[in-house]
Amino acid sequence: PELNARLNAIYRRRKFQGHKILEFGDIRVNTDNHEVFVKDMPVILTIKEYELLLFFITNKNRALTKQIIAEHLWGDDADFLDSFDFVYQHIKNLRKKITAADGADYIKTIYGLGYKFSEE
Numbered sequence: 001p002e003l004n005a006r007l008n009a010i011y012r013r014r015k016f017q018g019h020k021i022l023e024f025g026d027i028r029v030n031t032d033n034h035e036v037f038v039k040d041m042p043v044i045l046t047i048k049e050y051e052l053l054l055f056f057i058t059n060k061n062r063a064l065t066k067q068i069i070a071e072h073l074w075g076d077d078a079d080f081l082d083s084f085d086f087v088y089q090h091i092k093n094l095r096k097k098i099t100a101a102d103g104a105d106y107i108k109t110i111y112g113l114g115y116k117f118s119e120e
Contacts, residue, residue, distance in 0.1 A: 024057045025119050026103045038101035048073055049094045056107070056117035065114040091115060 022029040028037045034050055036043045045053065055072050056064075066087045073090070095107045108116045 017112065018065045022054070022057050024060060024117070025106060027053070027057070027098065027106070029057065037099055038103035043101050044099050045097060047096070048090050049097070052090050052094055056115075060117050061120075063110050063113055063116050068116075069114065 010053050020032045020099075021028060022031060026039045028040075029035070031054070031110070032072060036045055036050065036053065043116075051073055052069070055069065068086050091107055095105060098107075099105055102118070108118055108120070110116055
């Protein structure tokens with residue numbers, strides 16, 4: 001738990017090494033003004049959905065457990081949560097918004113483990 005907390009603190013402080021525009025497949029994120037585009041169409045995300053998308057993009061092609069995702073989104077407060085149903089809900093909403101804008105479903109469910117953000 002402590003190692004995960006430290007890693008998540010590093011992720012939260014990451015400034016994307018000066019990159020203002022992050023791209024992954026059909027998705028483009030302007031980190032200066034928090035704008036998200038899918039195939040050049042603007043997509044409105046909640047703060048948590050936006051943070052989740054950035055976390056997925058910066059950890060693309062890596063398997064992420066629900067625990068790791070929860071700790072990233074809620075920090076140390078994740079230890080006090082009874083379940084990770086909210087993680088599933090945010091992922092479902094993010095997936096729905098990306099695909100509604102005609103984007104690919106980049107969020108892959110890994111049974112028994114968590115999720116992976118991938119073009120595969």
